Amino acid sequence: MNGWFVAAGTLLAAASFVHTVSGSRFYAQARPCRESGGGAYGAWLLGRCGFQLVTTDLVLGAAAFLSLGFGALPRSLPLELFLTAVYGGWSVAWPAALRCERASARYWRRLCHWVLFCTVAALAGIGAAH
Structure with missing residues (x-):
């Protein structure tokens, strides 16, 4: 059992x-x-689909x-490093998007994912190191 992976999964x-x-x-x-002009509904719908991608992730x-963590999958360093990179990437991309949009402190607290x-x-x- 790898408690680090169990904690991440939980x-x-x-x-x-x-x-x-x-x-x-x-x-x-x-x-x-839906009928609102300016593409607001289309932009919202695109965001909604992206929201579901995050759910899947x-x-x-x-x-x-x-x-x-529980040993149902055999240890695989490439898989473990890939998963680390995915969430490491999310942890960089998310605040980068907030910074690019010049989000106020309110949104940094609200969107602290x-x-x-x-x-x-x-x-x-x-x-992965254990």
Whole structure:
């Protein structure tokens, strides 16, 4: 058993639940009228589809980490490094997007998902080393 991977998987499983329940409700409230001009609905719909990609990423990441952690999957350094890189990448890309958009401190606190991704990447890296 690798407790580091179990911890990473548990965090992602919890995040996927919160993301699906709270995030879906929050995102649905921002839905513009389909007939609204200026492409608002199309932009919202693209974001909605991206939202579901994140859901998939969280669920599959949780499954992979928990499977590695509990020994259901054999240890594989390339897989472990790939998972570390994915969440390391998320932990860089997310704040980079906030910075590019010059997001205020309010949004850095509200959209602090990058802290989760950085934590998961650290747990994955430590787990891969053990």
